Amino acid sequence: AKARGRQRVEVHDPTRTDAGVDRLRLLGELRRGIAAGELRLHHQPLVRLADGGLCGVEALVRWQHPVRGLLPPSEFIELAERSGLVRELGAWVLEAAVEQAAAWARDAEMPDVEVSVNLSARQLTDPALVGTVTAALARHGLDPRLLVLEVTETALVNDPDVAAAALAALKGLGIGIAVDDFGTGYASLTYLQQFPVDELKIDRSFVSGLGTSDGDSAIVTTCVQLAHAVGVRAVAEGVETQAQRDALRDMGCDVGQGYLFSRPVDADALREWVVGRRA
Ligand code: C2E
Numbered sequence: 529a530k531a532r533g534r535q536r537v538e539v540h541d542p543t544r545t546d547a548g549v550d551r552l553r554l555l556g557e558l559r560r561g562i563a564a565g566e567l568r569l570h571h572q573p574l575v576r577l578a579d580g581g582l583c584g585v586e587a588l589v590r591w592q593h594p595v596r597g598l599l600p601p602s603e604f605i606e607l608a609e610r611s612g613l614v615r616e617l618g619a620w621v622l623e624a625a626v627e628q629a630a631a632w633a634r635d636a637e638m639p640d641v642e643v644s645v646n647l648s649a650r651q652l653t654d655p656a657l658v659g660t661v662t663a664a665l666a667r668h669g670l671d672p673r674l675l676v677l678e679v680t681e682t683a684l685v686n687d688p689d690v691a692a693a694a695l696a697a698l699k700g701l702g703i704g705i706a707v708d709d710f711g712t713g714y715a716s717l718t719y720l721q722q723f724p725v726d727e728l729k730i731d732r733s734f735v736s737g738l739g740t741s742d743g744d745s746a747i748v749t750t751c752v753q754l755a756h757a758v759g760v761r762a763v764a765e766g767v768e769t770q771a772q773r774d775a776l777r778d779m780g781c782d783v784g785q786g787y788l789f790s791r792p793v794d795a796d797a798l799r800e801w802v803v804g805r806r807a
Pocket residue numbers: 572587588589600601602605614618621646647648708709732765766767768785786787788792
């Protein structure tokens with residue numbers, strides 16, 4: 529019965545086979561799409577909660593698929609990570625984000641905002657990373673202080689020694705480091721002290737419960753205090769309501785990001801948002 533069960537899975541389970549074929553097809557398409565210049569960056573503002581001022585933007589990748597339209601990262605990032613294609617994808621994102629940040633730095637209408645870029649775990653442990661970043665900064669003449677790299681707790685915990693060395697080298701260039709999705713992984717106080725981090729981004733899942741869940745409010749308060757205890761900035765992700773913004777400001781959270789301020793938008797729309805807010 530056991531053998532038969534296994535055979536059934538291999539031979540007759542159509543969902544499994546189809547999913548595998550779909551993944552392989554999508555992977556091939558993504559490889560082609562990257563080479564064909566189909567990736568895009570959208571940007572979402574980071575806002576100082578004390579005075580509402582813009583302090584940065586997060587660059588978020590999209591794929592302008594010729595048939596399926598503009599695809600969010602949930603449709604392809606995991607696949608890219610599992611296959612290793614995330615190295616090419618990540619290199620494109622870094623280059624495009626640095627180029628954009630340098631263009632805004634030259635743009636008299638735009639304040640010199642920090643641009644945050646997401647790094648996958650694989651990128652962080654890639655020995656070529658520091659060289660890639662250095663080359664991109666030099667190529668576009670960007671002040672390294674205007675670049676922030678976001679890493680997840682998981683990436684840090686997986687390979688702490690390699691991660692610590694990479695972060696130290698990046699810090700040495702003058703780049704900022706943020707811990708993304710904070711609170712969902714296993715980073716402890718020890719980790720925070722061991723890694724040269726500038727910013728904790730409190731995960732959206734906790735921020736969304738502010739005001740309705742006592743547990744979430746306690747977690748967010750603790751994260752803010754933890755950030756300040758180790759001397760780093762606290763950033764709240766996924767701020768959607770004024771009540772959440774007010775609660776965050778009251779607990780001393782430094783920066784907010786979320787649909788309340790703006791969805792991620794393309795570079796032209798971001799510029800309009802910035803210039804329009806000042807007018
Ligand atoms: P993340 O780094 O946590 O990015 C924040 C995500 O939350 C973005 O989703 C953003 O659109 C969304 N978001 C922002 N504010 C709100 C809000 O108020 N409410 C809600 N419901 N959502 C909000 P997005 O752009 O779909 O990206 C999803 C994830 O994909 C990112 O999560 C990040 O893990 C990954 N990702 C995006 N771009 C890149 C990239 O260039 N490289 C890598 N390695 N990963 C990326």
